[in-house]
Amino acid sequence: MEPIRRQQLIDATMAAIDEVGLGEATIMRIARHAGVSAGIISHYFGGKDGLLEATMRHILTDLSNAVAARRRALTDDSPRAHIGAIIEGNFDRSQVTGPAAKTWLAFWASSMHKPTLQRLQYVNDRRLYANLSYQFRRLLPCDEARNAARGLAAMIDGLWLRGALAPEAFDAEAARYLARRYCDQLLVHHDHTLTATHT
Amino acid sequence: MEPIRRQQLIDATMAAIDEVGLGEATIMRIARHAGVSAGIISHYFGGKDGLLEATMRHILTDLSNAVAARRRALTDDSPRAHIGAIIEGNFDRSQVTGPAAKTWLAFWASSMHKPTLQRLQYVNDRRLYANLSYQFRRLLPCDEARNAARGLAAMIDGLWLRGALAPEAFDAEAARYLARRYCDQLLVHHDHTLTATHT
Amino acid sequence: MEPIRRQQLIDATMAAIDEVGLGEATIMRIARHAGVSAGIISHYFGGKDGLLEATMRHILTDLSNAVAARRRALTDDSPRAHIGAIIEGNFDRSQVTGPAAKTWLAFWASSMHKPTLQRLQYVNDRRLYANLSYQFRRLLPCDEARNAARGLAAMIDGLWLRGALAPEAFDAEAARYLARRYCDQLLVHHDHTLTATHT
Amino acid sequence: MEPIRRQQLIDATMAAIDEVGLGEATIMRIARHAGVSAGIISHYFGGKDGLLEATMRHILTDLSNAVAARRRALTDDSPRAHIGAIIEGNFDRSQVTGPAAKTWLAFWASSMHKPTLQRLQYVNDRRLYANLSYQFRRLLPCDEARNAARGLAAMIDGLWLRGALAPEAFDAEAARYLARRYCDQLLVHHDHTLTATHT
């Protein structure tokens, strides 16, 4: 029973945050979304904070999986291929629109004042940077690689942020295109490109 | 008296958000920061929402002024110069560290569910994009210019976001460098560059 | 559980109004009278207004029942009998003294500025008038009947009002006697009387 | 200055009660009606309670004057004439509609829990009863006179109450007619009548 309930409640949490935001996502609203009573949340997660932490962890795991799956599927071990997979994974992000996106952004803001969330946040940020940095390092000198990794990480997060905030639906295709193209520019003096067409 | 108190309370709001985050920034805490009683907030701003809106408006105005001042100070009317000024202004952002940064991020998350903040947010986003787009348009074909503007806007926001979230102090110099360099890459087939040295 | 709590809280509301008046009847005082916590009031009635409305509705229902019961118990279908039953019912008024009386008067004053209460008030007023009017109409010409109904309705309310305001306990017997006697005078040219003795 | 301000503030109090009821008649609203600052109320009346008491006293004085003036103007010293003047005075009541009426009713309810107002209320009630009783006593045996006074007092208050509560404007003419006619019925075995026509 437990894993089912936990997943139900995590999904309900994202639905509630999507609906009214983290500040108004009360335990009762979450419970209503999950079709259970409010009391059960304390039972399974020890309290609201526990549920929020579990939800953030879930989102981060989804992202991590999305990237890892694409990298595992690569037939080509080139830096470009890996970086491309990272970009794809970040804009898959399980469900780049709706509940997940708003929950993600809410946690970003919240994490600045909650050590538990902050740690999760930090680990995730570093992983993105470290992965990119490692791949760039295979083609660029150290300083260049570091800057490239910082720039591409910022680009990915920025595209994602602006996409989440914009009233229109997230245009993941456009985001992927801009990110890939930025990558190409960073590696412009090297052979192949990620973007087939420069429309 | 009123303008003094309003400014005091807006500053106190940012201080409180910096300290504990938007969710825990109660009017009593804000009042304590300002050294006044809690009741006065409703008196001057009609309620907490009024204060938050005024605070966000204040931050946006600061940003707008920072950009406008730099553009007015230009001796060179070239697109590169204007874009450079926009970048500088966004990373001045009055006080890119501490209170203002956290407040900004908190509003980003909050704006998704509060129409009043959302409108402010939207206007600001569009302005950054429109300004960049206009300058790029002077050097690039339409589609290219649009993508360049989208990319640079995302880069700016992404650098800012990662800077605000990182536990270390915001490295505005590095952010400016990466943004300027991205700009140079976008305009690579044109004459002058923004970045003097490509360290 | 719900119906029990609701009744408890309605009773407690009347007790609190009896004790300190509507203006000072805070939800904490009401809750203390009911022996529950203050928060539960919002839970069951949605807020203080909901509780007050429910309380007024309860009082009106009690009055309505008191009249209806007496009229159902009549063996005699004459207008005099019905009017007598209406008078009796109005001075039974469940509990013509103490809590109910003060609550009633408080609502009278309050209803002038709260549309919800006003509607309840209005329906009740019209019913008393309509019932009396109908019965008088069986014995008197139209204009006469209307005036008689207006007069007797005013007399009933006036006796009740003065009884509630007087520091002494409400003398329901005297009130009934005066009302019945007024009725006899209105029907003086017709056969039977309601008042056995004209002391 | 003082008498002017006091009168201004008493008028403003009635206007505020007319507008939103006693419960919502805040000092600031009253002050706004009077076109002065809120602080001045405490200065002239010692506080809100003082202002309310002064206002009630003012209304009672107006009523008292209205009755006294009519009785002084009588050329006929008969009981019927005096009773008629009392009825007229009570339905003049300075301004039987609007502010005064609502203020009056608000004080009725409030007086049950405020000793100061209660005393004023009590004195006023007794005076109406005593005056009527004295006049009836000149024509009727003691018991009869007492009941007649009680009945007419109740009738007057009841007509007034229903008039104040009804959504339509107070029909003072109809009220006077019903009261005079009731008086005639009480004195039916004596010569002259108060009501010219028995429509």
Added chain:
DNA sequence: TATGAATGAGATTTCATTCAT
């Protein structure tokens, strides 16, 4: 005399949590 800035107490309401069933 009059203002209006400011306070602090109090009222309502919301909500996470606990607990008996």
Added chain:
DNA sequence: CATGAATGAAATCTCATTCAT
């Protein structure tokens, strides 16, 4: 395992009153 009744703390807002100017 699950519910929902109930609490108590906290948050916002209102308002009468005070006081310096």
